[in-house]
Amino acid sequence: MADQPRTIVLIQSNPFESHQPAEALRIALGLVSGENQVEVILLGKAVSILFEDPENFKDGEILEKFLPSLKDWLKTFYVERSALNGLQPADSDYSITAVSLDEIADLMAKADRFIIF
Numbered sequence: 001m002a003d004q005p006r007t008i009v010l011i012q013s014n015p016f017e018s019h020q021p022a023e024a025l026r027i028a029l030g031l032v033s034g035e036n037q038v039e040v041i042l043l044g045k046a047v048s049i050l051f052e053d054p055e056n057f058k059d060g061e062i063l064e065k066f067l068p069s070l071k072d073w074l075k076t077f078y079v080e081r082s083a084l085n086g087l088q089p090a091d092s093d094y095s096i097t098a099v100s101l102d103e104i105a106d107l108m109a110k111a112d113r114f115i116i117f
Contacts (some may be wrong), residue, residue, distance in 0.1 A: 004037040005112035010016040013117050014045040015057040021046050022059035024117035025066045032073040039111070040070070040077050041104055050092045067094070078107060 009028040013020035027042070032038040042050070049057065054064035071094055079089075081098040089096035099107070108114065 004035065006037045006039065006110060007031055007113040007115065008039050008041060008108055008111040010041045010043065010108075010114060010116045011046040012043040015049050015063070017058065018043065019059040019062075020117040021049055022057070022062035022066070024115065025049075025070060026062060027071075027115060029066050029070050029073065032070070038074070039107060041079070041099075041107065042076060042077060042083070043080045043104075046081050047079045047087070050077060050079070050094045050096060051087055055059065071095070080104065 009024055009031070011024045012022075013019050015021040028038055028040050038116070049063055049067070050057050054060035054067070057063055076095040076097040078097050081100055084098060089098060
């Protein structure tokens, strides 16, 4: 996959108020299962989808369906370090890499495509 274009799926929408995070993960799963190089970055309240019960969110049933599959396809979810607000990556069922805003900028600078929700 190294020669595949890199796609960043950046999720910044609040999953408690919007269906967009669930839709973003559905699209990310479609892309990564098609042998595309995909990285998912979560900012702000979107980080909570890796910690909370999916039933707490708008379109939680979609999150519940697609998150476990993404876990198998992605090596990690990148999350904004400051958005963790005391949450510990080890407490999540998912592989999490906490990154600074500067590190997010570096990841995005290396990408060829972006999908922002």
